[in-house]
Amino acid sequence: PVLVKLREVVKTYHTPAGDFPALRGLSADFERGHLIGVIGKSGAGKSTLVNMLTGVDHLSSGEIWVDGVGVHALNENELALWRGRNVGVIYQSFQLLPNLTLLDNVMMPMDLCGLYHPQRSPQRAMELLDLVEMADQAFKIPSTISGGQQQRAAIARALANDPQLIVADEPTGSLDSATAETIFLLFERLVAQGKTIVMVTHDHSLARRMTRIYHIADGLWIDDEKDY
Ligand code: ADP
Numbered sequence: 001p002v003l004v005k006l007r008e009v010v011k012t013y014h015t016p017a018g019d020f021p022a023l024r025g026l027s028a029d030f031e032r033g034h035l036i037g038v039i040g041k042s043g044a045g046k047s048t049l050v051n052m053l054t055g056v057d058h059l060s061s062g063e064i065w066v067d068g069v070g071v072h073a074l075n076e077n078e079l080a081l082w083r084g085r086n087v088g089v090i091y092q093s094f095q096l097l098p099n100l101t102l103l104d105n106v107m108m109p110m111d112l113c114g115l116y117h118p119q120r121s122p123q124r125a126m127e128l129l130d131l132v133e134m135a136d137q138a139f140k141i142p143s144t145i146s147g148g149q150q151q152r153a154a155i156a157r158a159l160a161n162d163p164q165l166i167v168a169d170e171p172t173g174s175l176d177s178a179t180a181e182t183i184f185l186l187f188e189r190l191v192a193q194g195k196t197i198v199m200v201t202h203d204h205s206l207a208r209r210m211t212r213i214y215h216i217a218d219g220l221w222i223d224d225e226k227d228y
Pocket residue numbers: 013014015020021022040041042043044045046047048049
């Protein structure tokens with residue numbers, strides 16, 4: 001079963017220097033329960049694709065369907081609501097709020113979506129921190145823990161509203177390879193539990209372990225067997 005359908009997705013940036021086509025007609029079916037890799041050089045269009053998949057920016061043309069919702073057709077308000085409840089995002093630089101405890105960081109998406117409940121939310125946040133083996137650090141603030149631990153907390157936050165789709169933009173890019181491995185193992189576990197993860201990466205050795213890999217260059221998919 002397909003969770004995400006991309007149909008001829010085009011994104012053109014309009015700049016003073018002219019129009020720049022960052023995505024030039026991407027189509028793909030991302031299946032449920034898969035760990036999908038997107039790999040490509042700097043400037044290939046990976047961040048732009050992430051912004052389209054997570055609904056932080058509009059496409060120029062084409063369609064994106066996620067779990068039957070035509071994301072391309074949503075207006076600004078609908079998009080914000082849809083994103084908060086249906087997509088978990090994980091960044092290279094973790095992006096935890098520095099003045100909040102890990103527990104409060106994990107509850108933030110519930111709060112933002114109007115799903116906060118005074119008893120259930122802290123309990124669920126603690127369960128999610130437990131899932132990423134960070135429950136014992138729940139009351140620490142991000143600056144007092146390691147990068148790998150921050151990324152674990154960020155994964156718990158991405159799961160807060162129980163999204164089907166998780167989009168991770170170079171989630172291991174700031175981590176040493178041993179720590180990257182622990183994060184990747186966690187992704188494999190989430191996928192085994194039915195989540196669908198789209199992960200942008202530069203790391204070919206991780207990419208080789210994914211269930212599907214897409215290579216992108218100049219805003220188009222390319223065949224790139226020779227990289228292996
Ligand atoms: P990647 O994430 O693969 O490095 P990006 O998606 O960030 O690639 O960028 C793809 C291309 O689009 C690059 O040439 C980049 O300079 C350009 N680009 C990205 N964002 C913008 C923007 N907001 N305005 C103009 N050009 C952009």
